[in-house]
Amino acid sequence: MKLFAAAAIALCLGAASAAAEPRHGLSTFGDLKYPEDFTHFDYVNPDAPKGGSIATIGTAAMDTFDSFNAYILKGDAAQGLELLTDSLMARAMDEPDAMYGLVARDADIAADRKSVTFTLRAEAKFSDGSALTAEDVCDTFRLISTEGHERIRITIRDVEACDVIDPHTVRYRFKGGRTRDLPLTVAGLPILSKAYYARVDFAKSTLEPPLGSGPYAIKSFKPGEYVTYGRRDDYWAKDLAVNKGRYNFDEIRYDYFRERIAGFEALKAGAIDLREEFTSKDWATGYDFAAVKDARVLKMEMPDETPSGAQGWFFNLRRPQFQDIRVREAINLAFDFGWTNKNLFFGLYDRTQSFFQRSPLQAEGEPKPGELALLDPLKASLRPEVFGPAVLAPVSNGSGQDRAMLRKASALLDEAGWKTAGTLRRNASGQTLDVEFLIESPVFERVLGPYVRNLRLIGVNATIRTVDDAQYQKRLKDFDYDVVGSRFTTSPTPGDELRVFFGSDSAKAPGSYNLSGVASPAIDDLLDKVVEAPSRDELNTAGQALDRVLRAERFWVPNWYKGTYRVAYWDRFGRPGTKPKYDRGFLDTWWYDETKAKRIANRN
Numbered sequence: 360m361k362l363f364a365a366a367a368i369a370l371c372l373g374a375a376s377a378a379a380e381p382r383h384g385l386s387t388f389g390d391l392k393y394p395e396d397f398t399h400f401d402y403v404n405p406d407a408p409k410g411g412s413i414a415t416i417g418t419a420a421m422d423t424f425d426s427f428n429a430y431i432l433k434g435d436a437a438q439g440l441e442l443l444t445d446s447l448m449a450r451a452m453d454e455p456d457a458m459y460g461l462v463a464r465d466a467d468i469a470a471d472r473k474s475v476t477f478t479l480r481a482e483a484k485f486s487d488g489s490a491l492t493a494e495d496v497c498d499t500f501r502l503i504s505t506e507g508h509e510r511i512r513i514t515i516r517d518v519e520a521c522d523v524i525d526p527h528t529v530r531y532r533f534k535g536g537r538t539r540d541l542p543l544t545v546a547g548l549p550i551l552s553k554a555y556y557a558r559v560d561f562a563k564s565t566l567e568p569p570l571g572s573g574p575y576a577i578k579s580f581k582p583g584e585y586v587t588y589g590r591r592d593d594y595w596a597k598d599l600a601v602n603k604g605r606y607n608f609d610e611i612r613y614d615y616f617r618e619r620i621a622g623f624e625a626l627k628a629g630a631i632d633l634r635e636e637f638t639s640k641d642w643a644t645g646y647d648f649a650a651v652k653d654a655r656v657l658k659m660e661m662p663d664e665t666p667s668g669a670q671g672w673f674f675n676l677r678r679p680q681f682q683d684i685r686v687r688e689a690i691n692l693a694f695d696f697g698w699t700n701k702n703l704f705f706g707l708y709d710r711t712q713s714f715f716q717r718s719p720l721q722a723e724g725e726p727k728p729g730e731l732a733l734l735d736p737l738k739a740s741l742r743p744e745v746f747g748p749a750v751l752a753p754v755s756n757g758s759g760q761d762r763a764m765l766r767k768a769s770a771l772l773d774e775a776g777w778k779t780a781g782t783l784r785r786n787a788s789g790q791t792l793d794v795e796f797l798i799e800s801p802v803f804e805r806v807l808g809p810y811v812r813n814l815r816l817i818g819v820n821a822t823i824r825t826v827d828d829a830q831y832q833k834r835l836k837d838f839d840y841d842v843v844g845s846r847f848t849t850s851p852t853p854g855d856e857l858r859v860f861f862g863s864d865s866a867k868a869p870g871s872y873n874l875s876g877v878a879s880p881a882i883d884d885l886l887d888k889v890v891e892a893p894s895r896d897e898l899n900t901a902g903q904a905l906d907r908v909l910r911a912e913r914f915w916v917p918n919w920y921k922g923t924y925r926v927a928y929w930d931r932f933g934r935p936g937t938k939p940k941y942d943r944g945f946l947d948t949w950w951y952d953e954t955k956a957k958r959i960a961n962r963n
Contacts, residue, residue, distance in 0.1 A: 380467065381465035381466065381467040381476075381478065382465055382466055382467075383395045383459060383460050383464075383465050384448070384451075384457055384458055384459040384460065384466075385448065385457065385458050385466055385468075385542055385543050385546060386454065386456065386457040386458075387455065387456040387457070387543070387852045387895075388852070388894060388895045388898075391454075391457055391459075392451065392453070392454050392457060393451065393457075393459060393600075397459075397600050398600050398603060399600055399603035399604050400451060400452070400453065400600075400601070400603075400604070400605075400939075401453060401937060402452065402453050402935055402937045402938060402939040402940075402944065402948060403603065403604030403605055403935055403948050404604050404933070404935045404948070404950070405603045405604040406604070407604050407607045407933070407935075407948075407950040408607065408933075408950055408951070408953075409590070409607050409608075409609065409950070410607075410608075410609050410950075410951050410953075411608055411609060411610075411931075411950070411951020411952075411953070411956070412608055412609055412610035412611070412612065412632075412951065413608050413610070413611055413612070413632050413633060413932070413945075413946065413949070413951070414612040414613075414614055414630070414631045414632050414633075415611075415612070415613060415614070415631060415632060415633045415634065415635075415945075415946070416613070416614055416615075416616065416622045416625075416631060416634055416635070422615050422616060422617050422618075422799070422800075422828045423435060423582075423583040423615055423617075423828045423829060424436060424437040424438070424582065424583060424586065424615065425564065425566065425582055425583065425829075426564040426565060426566065427440060427565060427566055427567065427568055427569055427577065428561070428563075428564055428565055428569070429441075430502075430503055430507045430508055430511060430549070430561075431506065431507060431508055431561070431562060431563075431564065432508050432509065432836065432869060432870045433562075433563065433564040434564030434565075435828070435829070435832050437580070437586045437613070438586070438613045439575075439586065439588055439611060439613050441549075441573075442573055442574060442575035442588050442606075442611065443569060443571030443572075443573045443575060443576065443577070443588075444549035444550060444551065444571050444572060444573045445461055445462050445483070445491070445549075445550055445571075445572045445573050445596065446461060446462065446546065446547050446548055446549055446550060447460075447461060447462050447463040447466075447477050447479075447496070447545070447546045447547075447548070447550070448460055448461055448462075448463055448466070448543070448546035448547065449461040449601040449602070450547070451601075452939035452940065452941045452942040452944070452947075453939050453940045453941065454940075454941075455850070455851035455852050455941070456543065456850060456851060456852040458543055458546050458547065459600070459601050460480075460599075460601070461596060461599065461601055461602075462477075462479055462480060462483045462491060462496075462550060462572075462596075463477035463478060463479055463480070463546070464478045464479065464480050465477070465478050466478075466542065466546065468542055472533075472538050472539075473532065473533050473534075473538060474530055474531060474532045474533060475530070475531050475541070475542040475545065475546075476524070476528065476529070476530040476531075477496075477528070477529050477530075477531075477546070478527060478528055479491070479492065479493060479496070479526075479527040479528065479529065480527075481527055482595055483572065483595055483596070484572065484595045485552050485555075485570055485571065485572045486570060486571050486572060486576055486591060486593075487570055489552070489554065490526075491550060491552075491572050492526045492527065493523040493524065493525065493526055493527060493528060493529040494523055494526070494553050495550055495551065495552055495553045496521065496523075496529045496550055497521035497522070497523050497529060498551070498553035498556070499548060499549065499550050499551045499553075500515070500518070500521040500531075500545070500548065501521070502551065502556060502561045503515070503548065504518070506561055506562045508870060509865070509868035509869065509870060509871060510859050510865075510868075510870065510871065510872060513855070513858055513859050513862065513864060513865055513868070514540070514544055514855045514856060514858070514859070515541070515544060515545065515548075517533055517534055517535045517537055517538065517541060518531055518532070518533055518534075518541055518544075518545060519532045519533055519534040520532045521545075531545045536891070537855075537887065537890050537891055539854065539890060539891060539892075539893075540854035540855045540890060541855075544855065550572060551569075552570045552572075555569065555570040566580075566582060568580075572595070573591075573594070574590060574591060574594045574596075574597065574602065574605075574606040575588035575589060575590055575591060575606070575611065576588065576589055576591055577589075578610065583615055584614070584615055585612055585613065585614045585615060586612070586613050587610055587611070587612040587613075588610065588611045588612070589609065589610055590606060590608065590609050590610070590611075594606075604935070604948065605947050605948060606947070607948075607949065607950035607951070608946075608949075608950070608951060609951075611946060614630070614631055617827075617828075618800065618801070618802075619637075619638060619641075619800060619802050620802075622634060623641060623645065626656070626927060627648050627650065627656075629650075629929065632928055632929050632931070632932075633926065633927070633928040633929070633932075633945060634926070634927050634928070635924060635925065635926050635943070636925040636926070636927060637925075638802065639703070639704040639705055639707045639708065640703065640704070640705065642658075642707070642925050643705040643707065644705075646658055646927060650929070651927075653962065654930065655929060655930055655959050655962060656927055656928065656929055656930065657927065657928060657929075657930050658925070658926075658927050659925075659926050659927070659928070660923040660924070660925055660926075661923060661924040661926065661938055661943065662922065662923055662924075662938070663921070663922055663923055663924050664940050664941060665848060665851065665941050666715055666716065666717055666718035666720075666848060666849060666851060667711070667716040667717040667718075667848070667920040667921075667922070668714070668715070668716060668846060668847050668848030668849060668920075669711060669713070669714040669715075669716065669846065669847055669848075669915070669917070670711055670844075670845070670846035670917075670918040670919065670920060671711060671844070671845075671846075671915040671916050671917045671918045672796065672842050672843070672844050672915060672916040672918070673842065673843055673844070673845060673874040673875045673914065673915045674687055674690075674841075674842055674875055674914050674915065674916075675838060675840055675841055675842065675843070675874070675875060675876060676875050676876045676877065676914055677838055677876045678841055680790075680792055680793065680794070680841075681841075681914075683775045683776075684742075684912070684913055685771040685772070685774055685775040686771070686772065686775050686777065686792070687913045687914060688768075688771055688913050689767075689768035689769070689771040689772045689775070689817070690768070690794060690814065690819065690916065691752070691753065691913060691916045692753050692764045692765070692767055692768040692771075693764070693765065693768055693810060693813040693814045693816075693817060693819075694810050694813070694916050695755040695757065695758070695759050695760070695761055695764075695809070695810075695813065696710050696752065696755065696919065697754070697755045697756070697757035698755065698757050698758060698759040698809070699806060699809065699810075700919065701757060702759075703805060703806060704919070707921060708919035708920065708921055709919060709920055709921070710752050710917060710918075710919055711752070711917040711918050711919055711920050712749075712751055712752055712910075712917060713749075713906050713910065714905075714906050714909050714910070715849070715853075715902055715906050716920055717920070717922065718849075718851070718902075719899040719902070720853070720898070720899055720902025720903055720905075720906060721902075721903065721906060722749040722903040722904070722906040722907040722910065723749060723903075724748055724749060725747065725748055726745070726746060726903075726904070726907060727900070727903070729897075729900040730900055730903050730904040730907065731746075733885065733888055733900070733901060733904045734746065734904050734907070734908075737881040737884060737885075740879070740880065740881045741881055741908060741911070742908075742911040742912070744911040745907050745908055745911045749906070749907050749910060750907075750910040750911050750913070752917045759809060759813075760813060760816070765813065765816060765817055768817050769817045769818070772784055772792070772817065772818065772819075777792050777818070779818045782815075782818065783818050783819075783820050784817075784818035784819060784820075791820045792818065792819050792820055793820045793822075793841065794814060794819055794820065794821045794822070794841050794842060795821075795822050795823070795824050795840070795841040795842065796811070796821070796822070796823050796824065796841070796842050796843075796844070797824050797826065797831065797834060797840040797841070797842065797843050798823060798824070798825050798826075798831075798844065799825070799826060799827070799828050799831035800825070801825055803823075803844065804823055804825070807823050808823070811823060835870075835874075836869055836870040837869065838869075838874075838876065842916075843874055844918070845874055846918075847860055847872060851941065852895075852898065853889065853902065854889065854890050855890055857886055857889060857890070857905075858886055858890075859871065859872045859873065860872050860873055861873060861877050861882055861886060861905075861909065862882075862883060862886055863877075863878040863879065863880070863882075863883050866878040875914040875915065877909075877912070877914060879912075881908065882905070882908060882909070885901065885904055885905040885908060886905065888901035888904070888905075889901040889902055889905055924943055926943070926945065928945070929959060930955055930959060931951065931952055931955045931956035931959055932945075932949045932950065932951060932952055932955070933949065933950045933951075933952040933955070934948065934949045934950075935948050
């Protein structure tokens with residue numbers, strides 16, 4: 360699951376000096392890695408050649424698009440739209456949370472942390488040659504804060520105002536006490552043209568290519584099939600340190616396929632250049648075609664050093680049948696991960712346990728003193744399990760139908776008032792215990808099928824509903840599902856974006872990432888502790904306490920994770936010797952290699 364970039368960035372000034380002063384970058388809890396006179400990021404080749412093209416399927420969990428507006432609820436936005444717009448600052452992908460000047464030359468955070476002032480570069484321009492000024496920055500904030508997607512608006516709700524000081528100076532003012540994340544959040548917002556949106560309705564989904572200021576422009580597209588971005592030779596910021604060695608392809612194309620197998624066949628045929636593989640069966644058995652055997656297509660596993668986040672099937676707590684935690688626990692017990700991993704995934708995965716898997720925020724064992732200091736005041740509203748060992752996913756015997764686990768699940772359903780009547784369970788009102796898994800691709804049926812059979816063995820009326828992507832996206836936005844599978848990740852320094860996943864306000868917001876509808880004052884309180892943590896150690900402690908509480912609620916069935924990216928690509932690209940620590944890097948830092956491309960062409 361993708362989150363708008365600005366929502367995934369957190370900022371804390373840590374031990375800020377008493378007198379604030381402009382800086383070339385902003386970082387969280389510590390010093391910046393790169394000095395003011397740095398020339399390029401360490402993970403790029405500053406001399407990478409420009410040219411060529413790359414076609415990929417991308418990584419978004421959707422197979423169509425009908426809009427070029429990524430900042431509103433309406434429509435399904437195309438992939439790659441971030442290539443069209445600049446922001447005040449650009450993320451360094453080898454640091455947990457640092458950003459460096461792009462449109463903004465520097466940032467000056469007030470000593471009381473209630474505002475941040477950016478000095479804009481006078482040379483910044485939109486693709487039509489018009490100047491990018493402070494008016495555009497503040498008008499963008501106005502549009503997004505009033506008409507933008509709720510996922511974004513939640514993260515900037517404590518931004519009080521955006522002030523134009525002069526054409527090249529802009530100040531954001533903050534309200535309340537939770538201002539830690541806001542300077543970097545606003546630094547990562549896209550910058551849209553005020554003049555353009557004076558004539559175009561921002562709130563409407565549209566396929567009119569928007570006016571941008573970024574390194575690419577939309578070159579061609581066919582709704583639902585492909586979109587191609589062309590590199591702008593006249594891009595104003597191409598020689599800045601934050602962009603050196605990046606954006607090397609003349610064209611970047613995203614292709615859309617209704618089925619994963621069609622995308623796989625497109626790779627084999629050479630119709631696309633690169634595919635990230637998410638299906639373990641295909642990775643283990645499918646890459647035996649001729650182009651792999653003769654090394655024209657390469658398989659590569661790259662380390663994934665980002666937090667793995669949480670992947671699972673999420674119960675919609677807005678549905679009455681999931682209000683009782685015993686029902687949720689029983690449904691969890693019916694999933695046999697051990698059997699699934701061995702027989703369907705070729706043993707390539709580990710079980711997800713935490714909402715912050717592979718992160719210092721992951722809770723382990725008994726609560727530590729720092730966690731208890733946060734949890735004890737909330738004890739009356741927390742489940743007793745919170746104060747014991749962190750809740751773990753059940754471990755089966757790997758048989759596929761672990762009778763002990765199924766008996767325990769049946770007992771829990773009996774206790775919850777769902778009694779067996781014939782083959783199905785019913786409550787006191789005679790209603791069956793219905794559980795529909797909503798999916799958008801038949802590929803998941805092979806995983807869910809055995810799980811559904813186990814659920815039906817214990818009397819649950821479990822079904823799988825496969826819908827097309829447009830219907831799937833609509834039902835997600837409307838919270839019209841029983842159980843839905845998803846994966847979300849956070850930045851290495853999470854902050855306000857967690858409210859989008861777990862905050863009470865987001866539970867009611869259409870299109871929210873709070874898939875389960877979690878709404879708890881205690882969880883809100885712990886979210887505040889994470890967002891307000893003044894040091895990394897305190898952030899980790901607050902995150903562990905939050906993780907412990909979330910896991911005790913059992914509003915998901917944990918899935919699985921891996922510590923690598925799996926990529927297959929035609930060998931016509933060059934890449935830097937160093938991969939960005941927190942990114943894949945292939946579209947951002949790779950380049951087209953003419954020599955390799957000719958060698959492949961001669962072997963066809």
